[in-house]
Amino acid sequence: MTVFLLRRLVQAVPIVLGIATLVFFLLALAPGDAVSFLVSPNITPEALEQIRRNMGLDQPVHIRYLRWMGSMLTGDFGISLTRNEPVRDIILAILPNTLTLSLSAILLAFAGGILIGVFQAVRHNRLADSALSVIGLFFYSMPSFWLALMLILVFSLGARNLWEWPIWFPASGMTSVDYPFMSPGEQIRDRLAHLVLPSLSLALVLAAGIARYMRASMLEVIRQDYVRTARSKGLSEFRVIARHALPNGLIPIVTLLGLYLPTFFSGAVLIETVFAWPGMGRLVVDAIFQRDYPVVMAGTFIFAVLVVIGNLVADALYAIVDPRIRYE
């Protein structure tokens, strides 16, 4: 088990370095550079050349590449061109926001999807199963940004202004305006309330997909001989499903975790914009428009590393749910 994970960890190193290389060359070869966007059109070509030299942009590509790799390995992503702060500090401040949103969405999507899928499989071909399938298809085929707008309309604007529901959820930001004046308990509640709509709009679409997979996987498992064996022992139906069928049904779902991770991060870019959530997605999108290359490169790199880490976690989960892989 430990050997298995260590091997995967070692395999991840060249992948991460490869990603860094790819990110660098994609942006280095793209037309235009930071300076051309940064400065006023009235500047003399000599001054422009001076700025380029100061920023090291006059060096040949391979030298810039080696420099960038070297500083990146020490954790230095350079200085943001627009904010004049170290990129590392900016990212360290913002990354937790994105992780909070993505992780809670992942948790919601998988917990919800798995539960619904199992329930549907147990009620195979009955009314509840068919109804959930239709509802699932509805969410599955919906773009998440549109779902986000609808959720805002119903559970934020409509709930507060039209119908005056006692419960409504805030539609933008991570905290309310009066957050600093709240007691610690209220602060936690306030943060959770702000998390609800963005993570739901991310999670619902994916939960619908996961539920479909889980239902199919469980239907396959329930037909297996060992489930019949479990029944023939005289176990309760709950135990047959929970202890014998579910762990086997989960095995293909673990693959989905690895597959869906990029979707969560790229989905976060849109959702963060809709909900004015100060996260990595918005940071990177803004940086692209402003040609803030150090931030774009660092952000892209961080996303890629997150996906690699996520796949490592998926591999570890694989080994946990399936002993046949553990002893391979």
Added chain:
Amino acid sequence: MPLLEVTALRTHFDTDGGTARAVDGVSFSVEEGETVGIVGESGCGKTVTALSIMRLVPEPPGRILPGASIRLRDRELLELPDRAMREVRGREVAMVFQEPMTSLNPVLTVGDQIREALVLDGRLDGRRARRAAVRLLGEVGIPDPGTRYAEYPHQLSGGMRQRIMIAIALALEPGLLIADEPTTALDVTIQAQILDLIAKLRERRRMGVLLITHDLGVVAEVADRVLVMYAGQIVESGTVREIFLSPRHPYTRGLLASLPRLSVTRKRLSPIPGYVPDAAAWPDGCRFRPRCPHAWEKCGEPPPASPSGGRPGERTVRCWLPDEPERRGAAARVATAAPAPGGKPAEAEEPPLLRVRGLRKYFPVRSQRRGNRAVVRAVDGVSFEIRRGETLGLVGESGCGKSTAARAILRLIEPTEGAISFGGDDVRSMNGDALRRLRRQAQIIFQDPFGSLNPRMTVEDMLGEILKVHGLATERNTRRRRILELLDIVGLLPGHADRYPHEFSGGQRQRIGIARALSVEPELIICDEPVSALDVSVQAQVLNLLRDLQGELGLTYLFISHDLAVIRHVSDRVAVMYLGRIVETASVTRLYRHARHPYTRSLLSAIPRTEPQGAARAERILLEGDIPSPAAPPPGCHFHPRCWHPGRDQACTAGIPPLEPAGRRGHRAACIKLRGESGA
């Protein structure tokens, strides 16, 4: 009061093709301490009967029709609420399933799966249940039970897994054990161990056993009474002696006549014609009528079922024949058919068609723990030859390397070492055209008639492709004509040419496989377990076909099988393999009468006989343990750790025993302890 009493059981399934009457009016009983066997071909309703007793038939699509009764001692199982029925399962009735490979949960340790059954009735807490589980593991003959407890099913062999299944079933000491084909997936020596185990436990616990199997030998060996099922009904019942020594229903007789026997060599089998019909469309009247050689007018009406069904001391036959003495006599005569001419081995002087010398095939395996490259010696120095027109039987248990050897001979996999000559040509130096020519002259028929046919090609596409590749019939019309001719040879109809594989039964698919092999007019056909996936009556049809073809076309066969009775039936000479080596080879009569090698002798003794308590039964030699892994075979004679020979000693581990003469007419055996003994 009987332990189990089933009355008028009808279990039907609602399918797209209509109502499948899988079990259709079955009545029988099982007493305490008694073993009742249910036999019949697949699709006759045996398993559904068992699942109905456990109330494990999936509903829908299945349903048990009202009017049925299943009484366990004094309780009516069909009226119990679900909760009470769950308490019956495992505690009073337990079941062992056919496939030990898929019947255990792959993600739970075997110990946990046993313990789970043990704690159900609440008498044992976790720790004591663990101890009890370890004890059970020991009781079903698992070596080192303490360590095995924490292992997962995929780490155990098939025989071990079946023992685990039995341990689970016996955990709460049920009064009735239902065993559904408990040994079908296992090798004969392991099958003997499992049957022995069930018999011992039955005696010790006075358990009733309902044994379901298609293997008549197994039933003859262990059952007290037998129920013969056909098309969802019991067609005959009686004691083992009655059924096997004086079968009365034509179906029972047909089954027995289909069986290759150990005592008879190379006689044409008399299979039941046709196949079991679909459960959604049983024939009217007597359901066996379309396949019955003695059907007459009266068979259009359903024959009377004995009202009480199979009770102890009762003999029932669901047939109109026994009422008609003169017809009965006619039926009895048909049971033995005239022997047909077999393949004639050519003169011994002629050079052999195939000669294999010192064939080796090693597979590298990556062992993670040590990092050194281990090697599986799947085939480890095999030599034999086959003369033109002869059949060589290659027999051995699973994993002994027989199939690997066959594939290496045709270079479907590249041999590691050894010399192969086919018709005088060196096979190992062939390439390109020569190799293609070889594969035309030597064909192979595979075991699995389901997996070895492309599901998206019609029969005509498949056969046509081969004809085209080998340039045998390039023109469309001649190709079509040749395909129809081939179908005719293997007993299929012209209309079958346009069908896809899933439209055929197992036996028909195997016929397609044979047609495919014949299409290129080969000299040698390697038959790799061609009948082991088939029911006895269909098996007999295919064996007869292979024999007839040999006679008509002068074919040479290398016939690979684990089934000693089948090997005896088809072979002229036999080679016995164990762990990659041939341990004994002789003519078929010598091998079965005067086997010398201890392994061959235990193999022969392990086969269940279909002549119950008849001729004096040779002492059964039960082998201990499993076949060792070919990655780490025991040193010297591979068989010595399981050997029962009294002379076994240190010398056996010293070196590989050579294949030495052990009797007349080319009888050879690889055992150093035979040197002093007289070869009869």
